[in-house]
Amino acid sequence: MQKKDFNDASCPVARTLGVVGDWWTLLIVRDALNGVRRFNDFHRSLGCAKNILSARLAKLVEHEVLRTVPAADGSPYREYELTEEGKGLRLVLLALRQWGEANLFEPGEVRLGMVDKATGRPVAPLEIRDADGRTLGLDDIQVQTLPQPQPQPR
Amino acid sequence: MQKKDFNDASCPVARTLGVVGDWWTLLIVRDALNGVRRFNDFHRSLGCAKNILSARLAKLVEHEVLRTVPAADGSPYREYELTEEGKGLRLVLLALRQWGEANLFEPGEVRLGMVDKATGRPVAPLEIRDADGRTLGLDDIQVQTLPQPQPQPR
Numbered sequence A, B: 001m002q003k004k005d006f007n008d009a010s011c012p013v014a015r016t017l018g019v020v021g022d023w024w025t026l027l028i029v030r031d032a033l034n035g036v037r038r039f040n041d042f043h044r045s046l047g048c049a050k051n052i053l054s055a056r057l058a059k060l061v062e063h064e065v066l067r068t069v070p071a072a073d074g075s076p077y078r079e080y081e082l083t084e085e086g087k088g089l090r091l092v093l094l095a096l097r098q099w100g101e102a103n104l105f106e107p108g109e110v111r112l113g114m115v116d117k118a119t120g121r122p123v124a125p126l127e128i129r130d131a132d133g134r135t136l137g138l139d140d141i142q143v144q145t146l147p148q149p150q151p152q153p154r
Helices: A011-022 A023-032 A037-048 A050-062 A089-101 B013-020 B023-032 B039-048 B050-062 B091-104
Strands: A066-070 A080-081 A109-117 A141-146 B067-072 B078-082 B112-118 B142-145
Touching: A011 B023, A011 B067, A011 B078, A011 B091, A011 B112, A023 A037, A023 A050, A023 A080, A023 B013, A050 A066, A050 A080, A050 B050, A089 A109, A089 B013, A089 B091, A141 B050, B023 B050, B023 B078, B023 B091, B039 B050, B050 B067, B050 B078, B091 B112
Parallel strands: none
Antiparallel strands: A066 A080, A109 B142, A141 B112, B067 B078
């Protein structure tokens, strides 16, 4: 597949996809968010070729989505840990998850879902809101070039 | 690249990535959300090989993310239009966008952003909320198998 370098794109979507834009990468992040830390455990979960997994993990470390740390149990393995930036991808995963739930499952089909740990209840569908917290519809928004941040008059 | 069929996965993230899980596909959806409707315009915007674009568009039509319609101006071209399901991917794109904005841009760098059409102000960062609308932190949630929907006791 032809690849393009999106690092200089002015579109944050393109730039993000340059980092996490293939399914293995996002599934690695999904597993890391679920507590997976070791190469062999990622491999067992994903079933992808080891060289692909290895390359994707290295790229995620390079982009500071993951970092490697010594194994928590003192064994000689290195483990992979999400950085704060990496943890922020939970929202991307949640958006992918909710779209899949709404569009790719039949009623009654068994599924994994995102729940509030405290109550076990599914989280609410993500909503787009304006700067004052009002809910916006999918057609109420558009993409435009943003002005560079200026000091706000008070 | 080895590909895996995610259509039967119980994880909605995996299933969604089976449909939209490569960057060209999500960039096509991004362009469609921004009003692009014709093959040549997608090609001009994305700069990817025509055979890749053609295959990705066909897949999106197959999965009912896009549909083809006669050209609005009566010309012999077919145009691509987002279905309602496809429009729902705006949330996925917004989540990708906001992560990119937060992590892949330097302060002051020119960027495209998502704004409220009515006011021109950037939309608020997406937030995870519980069923009652309370904001949840990234560590307050977890993935688990959901019970099949039951009638709610009242």
